[in-house]
Amino acid sequence: MKPGILFLILGTMGLMSAIVAENKTYQQWVGVWEGQLDGQPGVTVTLGRDTGDLQGTIVFNVVTRDGGEAHVIGHDAHVLTHIHLSDSTLAFQVIRRGDSRDLHLAMHLTDDGKAELQCAHCGGPPSTELFRMH
Numbered sequence: 001m002k003p004g005i006l007f008l009i010l011g012t013m014g015l016m017s018a019i020v021a022e023n024k025t026y027q028q029w030v031g032v033w034e035g036q037l038d039g040q041p042g043v044t045v046t047l048g049r050d051t052g053d054l055q056g057t058i059v060f061n062v063v064t065r066d067g068g069e070a071h072v073i074g075h076d077a078h079v080l081t082h083i084h085l086s087d088s089t090l091a092f093q094v095i096r097r098g099d100s101r102d103l104h105l106a107m108h109l110t111d112d113g114k115a116e117l118q119c120a121h122c123g124g125p126p127s128t129e130l131f132r133m134h
Contacts, residue, residue, distance in 0.1 A: 054090075057080060081095070089108050091105070091107075
């Protein structure tokens with residue numbers, strides 16, 4: 001076999017392996033993730049690859065205990081920007097409506113179908129456990 005053909009075959013095999021690994025990495029994130037607050041949906045992260053790249057939204061629900069029992073009274077939806085995937089961590093930013101400040105968030109896979117959402121400057125709990133819903 002000619003050396004040029006051998007290098008072409010090896011290069012193609014390496015590229016195919018990288019594509020399969022990338023798809024598997026993205027696939028572990030695709031879906032709907034939900035975190036609870038007082039037994040109510042507190043945050044929902046939806047991730048997909050409709051255009052090839054990982055994209056998504058996050059919805060922060062406003063939960064109150066007015067009337068004694070916890071219930072959702074509002075929603076704050078955002079598009080994820082500056083998405084960065086590294087091993088078992090997905091980092092992204094959202095723009096807070098009130099003051100247009102960038103919030104930096106990170107999801108860390110902790111177990112099969114579970115992740116931890118962290119945001120040091122969001123004004124709520126510093127971390128929330130998320131469960132894959134779909």
